[in-house]
Amino acid sequence: MKLYSAPDPAPNPRRVRIFMVEKGIAMPEVMVSLRDREHKAPEFRAKNPWGQVPTLELDDGRTISETVAICRYLEALHPTPPLFGRDAFEQAEVEMWTRRVELTLMTPVGMFWRHAHPYTAHLLTQYKDFGESNRDLYMAACTLIDRALADGRPFLVGEAYTMADICAQSTVDFASFTGLEPPESAAHLAAWRARVSARPSAQPNARIADAA
Ligand SMILES: N[C@@H](CCC(=O)N[C@@H](CS)C(=O)NCC(=O)O)C(=O)O
Numbered sequence: 001m002k003l004y005s006a007p008d009p010a011p012n013p014r015r016v017r018i019f020m021v022e023k024g025i026a027m028p029e030v031m032v033s034l035r036d037r038e039h040k041a042p043e044f045r046a047k048n049p050w051g052q053v054p055t056l057e058l059d060d061g062r063t064i065s066e067t068v069a070i071c072r073y074l075e076a077l078h079p080t081p082p083l084f085g086r087d088a089f090e091q092a093e094v095e096m097w098t099r100r101v102e103l104t105l106m107t108p109v110g111m112f113w114r115h116a117h118p119y120t121a122h123l124l125t126q127y128k129d130f131g132e133s134n135r136d137l138y139m140a141a142c143t144l145i146d147r148a149l150a151d152g153r154p155f156l157v158g159e160a161y162t163m164a165d166i167c168a169q170s171t172v173d174f175a176s177f178t179g180l181e182p183p184e185s186a187a188h189l190a191a192w193r194a195r196v197s198a199r200p201s202a203q204p205n206a207r208i209a210d211a212a
Pocket of ligand 1: 006010011012013034039051052053054065066067068
């Protein structure tokens with residue numbers, strides 16, 4: 001297998017990278033240049049018509065895209081350590097938190113990045129007011145997560161570090177890159193962020209080719 005990917009700060013390839021390092025899965029990582037628009041070339045669109053990374057290519061040539069789908073496939077092949085929950089309730093909680101994070105935390109960051117950031121201005125017609133309006137949505141989602149963590153749980157679903165944490169940590173780190181910071185009052189979120197950021201899988205030099 002090989003992973004078509006992109007280096008930091010691209011948050012979605014990073015989610016798969018963190019997941020694989022946590023699992024100790026190693027495979028070649030083929031870096032696709034987003035700046036050179038390699039992800040929109042016909043050869044890459046043949047692997048993922050949406051023209052996005054990450055995309056996992058199996059040894060028989062079949063491909064899987066969408067970060068969570070890739071990670072679920074890898075979880076089925078490598079169940080230990082479990083990152084999608086250890087029992088029925090925890091699995092549902094991982095799903096709930098992953099959806100909350102993708103829909104209410106990642107979406108405003110993505111919209112801010114596309115519509116308010118100078119780096120992406122050449123890629124689309126930006127609606128700056130709309131882009132800026134996502135700051136408040138991001139802050140509101142951070143505050144809700146902060147409140148959930150206020151009960152002392154170390155990770156989003158409780159005692160276990162899971163895919164939900166991976167989704168949230170890659171989002172807050174990418175948000176910082178774009179200029180969005182969580183509210184200063186979100187002390188529980190800050191403590192959680194320090195905790196997940198200390199893991200070897202979160203380090204900038206974490207490589208899936210070295211992970212086995
Ligand atoms: N929903 C997709 C999103 C993938 C995505 O947006 N990837 C970014 C890199 S972080 C990308 O390829 N952007 C280029 C584009 O969308 O044209 C996933 O979860 O994998």
